Structures are given as structure tokens and as C-alpha cells.
Amino acid sequence: MKTESxxxxxxxxxxxxxxxxxxxxxPEFERLRLAFRRFVFPMTAxxxxxxxxxxxxxxxxxxxxxxxxxxxxxxxxVFGLLQFVSTFLIAWAYERYARRRLEPLAxxxxxxxxxxxxxxxx
Amino acid sequence: xxxxxxxxxVLAASDNEHRTFSLILFAAFVAITLYITIxxxxxxxxxxxxxxxxRQFTPIQNGLAISxxxxxxxxxxxxxxxxxxxxxxxxxxxxxxxxxxxxxxxLVAELLRNSGRFTMADVLAFRMRQRPVRAAxxxxxxVVSIFYLLAQxxxxxxxxxxxxxxxxxxxxxxxxxxxxxxxxxxxxVGGMRGTTWVQVVKAVMLMTGAIVMTVWVLSKYSFNIxxxxxxxxxxxxxxxxxxxxxxxxxxxxxxxxxxxxxxxxALVLGTAGLPHIxxxxxxxxxxxxxxxxxxxxxxxxxxxxxxxxVIGFGAAALVGGxxxxxxxxxxxxxxxxxxQELGGGSGSTGGAVFLAIIAAVAFATILAVxxxxxxxxxxxxxxxxxxxxxxxGRTTEREEVVTARYAxxxxxxxxxxxxxxxxGLNVAFLVALAFAIAASANLPxxxxxxxxxxxxxxxxxxxxxxxxxxxxxxVLLSPICWxxxxxxxxxxxxxxxxxxxxxxxxxxxxxxLISIPIGFLCxxxxxxxxxxxxxxxxxxLEVRALTGTGAx
Numbered sequence: 001m002k003t004e005s006x007x008x009x010x011x012x013x014x015x016x017x018x019x020x021x022x023x024x025x026x027p028e029f030e031r032l033r034l035a036f037r038r039f040v041f042p043m044t045a046x047x048x049x050x051x052x053x054x055x056x057x058x059x060x061x062x063x064x065x066x067x068x069x070x071x072x073x074x075x076x077x078v079f080g081l082l083q084f085v086s087t088f089l090i091a092w093a094y095e096r097y098a099r100r101r102l103e104p105l106a107x108x109x110x111x112x113x114x115x116x117x118x119x120x121x122x
Numbered sequence: 123x124x125x126x127x128x129x130x131x132v133l134a135a136s137d138n139e140h141r142t143f144s145l146i147l148f149a150a151f152v153a154i155t156l157y158i159t160i161x162x163x164x165x166x167x168x169x170x171x172x173x174x175x176x177r178q179f180t181p182i183q184n185g186l187a188i189s190x191x192x193x194x195x196x197x198x199x200x201x202x203x204x205x206x207x208x209x210x211x212x213x214x215x216x217x218x219x220x221x222x223x224x225x226x227x228x229l230v231a232e233l234l235r236n237s238g239r240f241t242m243a244d245v246l247a248f249r250m251r252q253r254p255v256r257a258a259x260x261x262x263x264x265v266v267s268i269f270y271l272l273a274q275x276x277x278x279x280x281x282x283x284x285x286x287x288x289x290x291x292x293x294x295x296x297x298x299x300x301x302x303x304x305x306x307x308x309x310x311v312g313g314m315r316g317t318t319w320v321q322v323v324k325a326v327m328l329m330t331g332a333i334v335m336t337v338w339v340l341s342k343y344s345f346n347i348x349x350x351x352x353x354x355x356x357x358x359x360x361x362x363x364x365x366x367x368x369x370x371x372x373x374x375x376x377x378x379x380x381x382x383x384x385x386x387x388a389l390v391l392g393t394a395g396l397p398h399i400x401x402x403x404x405x406x407x408x409x410x411x412x413x414x415x416x417x418x419x420x421x422x423x424x425x426x427x428x429x430x431x432v433i434g435f436g437a438a439a440l441v442g443g444x445x446x447x448x449x450x451x452x453x454x455x456x457x458x459x460x461x462q463e464l465g466g467g468s469g470s471t472g473g474a475v476f477l478a479i480i481a482a483v484a485f486a487t488i489l490a491v492x493x494x495x496x497x498x499x500x501x502x503x504x505x506x507x508x509x510x511x512x513x514x515g516r517t518t519e520r521e522e523v524v525t526a527r528y529a530x531x532x533x534x535x536x537x538x539x540x541x542x543x544x545x546g547l548n549v550a551f552l553v554a555l556a557f558a559i560a561a562s563a564n565l566p567x568x569x570x571x572x573x574x575x576x577x578x579x580x581x582x583x584x585x586x587x588x589x590x591x592x593x594x595x596x597v598l599l600s601p602i603c604w605x606x607x608x609x610x611x612x613x614x615x616x617x618x619x620x621x622x623x624x625x626x627x628x629x630x631x632x633x634x635l636i637s638i639p640i641g642f643l644c645x646x647x648x649x650x651x652x653x654x655x656x657x658x659x660x661x662x663l664e665v666r667a668l669t670g671t672g673a674x
Contacts, residue, residue, distance in 0.1 A: 015662075015672065017658045020661045020665050020666075023661075023671075024664060029665060029669070032668055032669070033664070040228040040229060044229060051218075051221045051386070051390055052386070054217065058367035058382065059367070066363075066366035071346075071351075072349075072365060073347065073348050076210055076366055077210070077213075077351075077365070080213045080217055083221060084424055084427075087221055088421070090224055091223075091227060091416075091417050095414065095417055098232075098410075103410065106669045109665070109669045110669050110671055113665075
């Protein structure tokens with residue numbers, strides 16, 4: 001396939017197709033991909049389910065949502081505030097995971113890329 | 123018909139001193155941003171400067187700019203008004219807007235930063251045939267941005283009448299023209315660098331204004347949230363129902379509850395497909411900075427939406443739903459009216475000053491958002507449609523940037539003209555529609571591009587057009603356009619665009635519930651029905667996206 005991607009498109013990054021295929025098969029890269037997917041896929045499923053639960057309860061379980069917990073504060077308000085809390089916590093947890101686990105793995109793959117002989121000038 | 127037209131501008135009928143002060147403050151904002159824009163234009167030399175602001179913004183700066191792009195007048199005035207008039211239901215909107223950022227954080231931001239260059243289509247077309255995919259992505263980008271622009275500009279026209287007490291059609295038209303001219307100037311002269319600084323200034327102003335109002339409201343209730351809620355519920359006359367979901371959304375029957383789910387789905391999945399948000403990830407040096415800037419944005423936007431809860435309920439408790447609805451039946455003036463009340467009420471100097479400050483913040487908000495949208499659509503026109511579709515990649519960077527500038531002028535002019543024609547229509551639904559298109563057309567293609575090895579050109583093109591056409595088509599068949607009374611909308615919709623009596627074929631106002639699955643399905647079917655394999659390029663995309671090798 002002829003790619004028109006030089007020029008205004010994405011640059012090749014100095015490596016050819018064979019080099020990328022080789023990198024992709026390397027155990028370092030497979031570890032990185034697994035570590036990335038193991039975090040983001042279950043977490044995405046979890047927060048979407050948690051959010052949809054909130055929306056569904058808001059639509060169909062109004063008496064439950066209107067139940068007062070303390071003073072004028074009801075379940076709906078607590079549930080809504082928990083969505084804020086969970087969003088902040090997931091963002092914080094991902095930042096931590098990315099710094100401790102993903103970035104060192106990505107550094108390892110990039111170090112391998114620098115050693116690949118097929119690297120073009122530039 | 124906009125809500126603004128129906129309301130008499132009683133807000134300032136008794137005192138006009140806030141108007142002068144408001145105009146001075148707004149002029150100061152414009153002067154500062156124009157200065158920044160001209161300063162930024164001197165730094166702009168390359169295409170990367172124009173499209174991506176030189177990629178040297180810090181995560182905090184970009185986090186503020188993302189927040190500035192995202193917190194539109196719809197979120198500030200609209201959600202505060204929703205809380206003030208419909209109570210709890212405002213929360214359904216703001217929570218969707220916030221949780222959506224996790225999709226952008228986990229699945230999109232870093233990968234896009236690593237593998238793309240200037241536009242969303244850089245990633246969508248990475249391993250595909252360039253022309254068809256870039257054409258589709260460019261069209262989708264421009265449609266989403268124009269719809270969003272129209273909602274903001276028509277809203278600006280309606281607001282100026284209310285906030286500055288100038289009535290009449292010519293005031294609205296002039297507001298739209300001035301807003302349009304300023305946004306064109308920011309984009310053509312300042313490019314991404316200038317526009318980013320405008321967003322930063324606006325975000326700081328908006329957050330400061332919101333913090334002052336929130337603390338002020340809370341201090342009136344000894345920082346006891348329960349007391350505030352109780353006072354709001356009492357004054358609303360709706361009692362406990364005001365604090366529960368359902369006054370506005372999903373109140374009546376099966377369809378209206380599905381409509382609520384549909385809205386929720388579009389809000390949570392739309393953000394990560396909004397082109398003017400996606401191009402913000404290119405303004406930082408690397409993927410770590412893209413990630414931390416999203417985290418800053420999540421913090422800023424989250425705190426902001428928590429404050430709109432207090433501001434909205436504060437307006438309900440202190441101003442009262444009747445006074446707000448008398449001013450604007452959509453509730454868009456709830457926050458400015460609350461400011462006037464906090465400052466000492468109508469007729470007092472304090473009230474006039476605080477009203478003027480919040481009105482100026484609202485204009486700054488609108489102006490910054492429309493600039494971001496114009497930049498996204500003109501970048502995509504130039505980089506995707508002009509350079510890669512029309513010229514097949516044979517252009518110079520200089521030609522591209524010149525084209526982007528002309529595109530900003532043309533798109534801005536089109537938006538001005540359309541907004542002037544649409545000024546009497548109720549276009550608030552266009553924001554929700556922009557999110558629905560982003561979720562139906564852009565997100566499926568973006569996710570499949572990044573995560574599905576088998577994905578190919580036909581799949582990408584089918585996904586974008588399928589999602590785009592189904593989202594727009596469903597709205598054209600919805601009660602937004604056909605307002606006839608039916609079981610699903612017993613009162614009918616007198617603001618319907620085409621007919622007030624014909625019954626809508628599709629009872630849903632929000633298309634997301636149907637169009638998002640259609641977008642994913644079209645992308646899937648298009649892929650498996652085509653023989654093309656893009657495995658080699660996928661290896662490159664995957665390695666680059668995850669590691670940052672060869673990133674721009």
C-alpha cells in the first residue's frame with residue numbers, strides 16, 4: 001500500500017515497517033501493552049457501569065433516590081457526589097499507575113528502538 | 123424562538139449603572155486577549171506553531187486551556203439555570219460532562235498525542251487510505267464544530283439583550299457580528315498559541331467568579347449544604363421533588379426515560395470525540411504532559427461543576443425560580459441574577475458591580491469557546507481537506523497555514539450568517555447534538571483505529587458517515603423539529619423547528635441511544651465487508667501510540 005503520509009501526515013518516526021513489526025513482537029512491548037490494557041479496559045468498563053447505574057437509577061428508581069439520608073441530603077445527591085469522588089480517584093490512580101508501571105516499560109521499548117539497525121537518518 | 127426573546131429585560135430595568143461597568147470589564151478582557159494574540163503571532167513561525175501552539179505548553183497551562191474550551195456558556199449559565207429551575211436534574215448534565223473525561227484520559231489522550239500531529243484525522247487516517255478517511259473526518263469535524271458554534275453564538279446574541287438591557291434585533295445581530303469578528307481575529311492572528319492563552323485567561327476568570335459566588339452563597343447558610351437545599355426546595359414551591367431527579371428529564375413515560383439514558387450516553391461518550399478538545403492534546407511536549415494536563419482539567423472541571431450546584435441552588439433559594447423564569451424561561455440568567463442579589467439586590471451599587479463582573483465573565487466564556495471551535499474546524503479544513511484530500515499531500519507548510527487562516531475567516535463568516543438567521547430559533551439542542559455526533563461518528567472510529575488490528579478504510583469511512591447521518595437524521599425526525607402533541611409529549615413542543623402540529627416519527631429528542639450503536643455497527647460491518655488489511659501500519663501505530671517513538 002502506498003502511504004501518502006509523508007508531508008502533512010504522520011511522520012514515519014525514522015523506523016521502517018519491519019522495525020515496527022519487530023518492536024511490536026518484542027517481549028518488552030508485549031509487557032507494556034498487557035500492563036496498559038489490564039488497567040484501562042477493566043477500569044473503563046467499571047466507571048461506565050457505575051455511571052450508567054447512576055443514570056438508570058435517576059430514571060427508574062426515583063423513590064430510592066429521593067430517600068433522605070441526613071437533613072435535606074438525599075440518596076440522589078450522595079450518589080451524584082460519589083460520581084465526582086470516583087472520577088477524581090480513578091484519575092489519580094491512573095496517574096500513579098502510569099508513572100510507576102507504564103512509563104518505565106515504555107522507556108524500555110524506546111531504548112530497544114534506538115538499537116534497531118534499520119533506523120533511517122533523522 | 124429563544125428563551126431570551128420571550129423575556130422582558132427586567133433584570134436591569136431599574137438601574138443601568140451595571141451596563142457601563144460591564145462594558146468596561148468586557149472591553150478590558152478583549153484588550154488583554156487582543157494583546158496576547160498579537161504577542162503570540164510574533165512567536166508563530168511554523169505549522170506546528172499555528173496548529174499546536176509550538177507544543178511547549180505546560181500541563182497546568184493546557185489543563186486550564188482544556189477547561190476553558192470545555193466550560194462553555196452552556197455549562198456555566200445553562201447548568202446553573204437548570205439547577206435553579208429544575209433542581210436536581212442539573213446534576214445529570216454536569217456529572218455526564220465530568221465522567222466523560224475518564225474516557226479521554228484512559229483511552230484517548232496519550233495515544234493521540236503520541237501518534238497524531240495536528241488534527242483528529244491524523245490518527246483516524248494513520249493506517250488507512252488518506253483521502254477518503256480524511257474527507258470523512260474533516261466533514262465530521264466541521265459539522266460538529268459549526269453546530270456547537272451556532273449554539274454559542276445564538277446564545278450570545280440572546281444573552282447580551284438580557285444582561286445589558288439592550289432590546290431589539292439589531293443588538294442581537296451586532297453581538298453576533300462582534301463575537302464572530304473577535305473569534306476570527308484570535309484564530310487567524312494568534313493561531314493555537316494565541317487561542318490557548320485566551321482559554322487560560324478565561325478559565326482563570328471563570329473559576330475566580332465561580333469561587334467568589336460559591337463561597338458567598340454558602341456563607342449565607344453558614345456553610346451548611348442541607349440548609350441551602352432546604353431553602354431552595356421551599357422557595358421553589360415544589361418541595362422535596364426539587365431535590366430529586368425527574369422534574370425535567372424522564373418525567374412522564376417510557377420514552378422520556380429512554381431520552382434521559384440517551385442524553386447520558388451521548389454526554390459521557392461525546393467528550394473524547396470533540397475535535398476542539400482533541401487538538402488540545404497536541405499543545406504539550408509529550409504524552410506524559412498530555413495525561414497530566416487532562417488530570418488538571420478533571421480537577422478544575424470537577425470543582426467547577428460542584429460550584430455550579432451551589433450557584434444554581436443558591437439562585438433558586440435567594441432569587442427564586444419565578445423571578446428567574448420571568449427573565450429567561452431557560453434559566454440562563456440565574457447566575458447573573460444571583461450575582462445581583464448577592465451584591466445587594468437590584469438598585470444597589472454592589473448588586474450592579476457584581477452583576478457586571480459575572481456578565482463580563484459570561485461573555486469571556488462564550489468568546490473563548492467559539493475561538494477554540496473555529497480553530498478546530500479551520501485546522502481540519504486546511505490539514506485534512508485541503509492538504510490531503512484536494513492536494514493529495516503535495517503542499518508546503520506555509521500554504522497549509524495560509525489556507526487555515528482563510529478557512530477560519532470563511533468558517534467564521536458562515537457561522538455569523540447562520541447565527542443571524544437562527545437567532546430566533548431555540549438552538550440549545552445543538553450542544554447535545556454536537557456531543558451525540560462526536561460520540562456516534564468520531565469515537566467509534568477513533569477507538570477502533572487505536573485498538574482493533576483488523577480495522578480498515580471502509581470501516582472508518584462507514585463509521586464516521588453512519589454515525590453522523592444517523593445522529594443528524596434522528597434529530598430531523600424528532601420532537602425538536604416536529605412538535606405535535608402525542609402520548610410521549612402531551613404538551614407538544616411549541617418551539618419545534620418545522621411544525622408545531624405534526625407528530626414526530628421518532629419520540630426521542632437525544633439520538634445517542636440509537637446513533638452511537640449505529641456508529642459502532644457501521645464501523646464494524648464496513649471493516650469485515652472489506653478485504654483490506656492494515657496490519658503493518660497497525661504495528662507502527664500501536665508501537666508509536668504506546669511508547670511515543672517518533673512522536674512529533
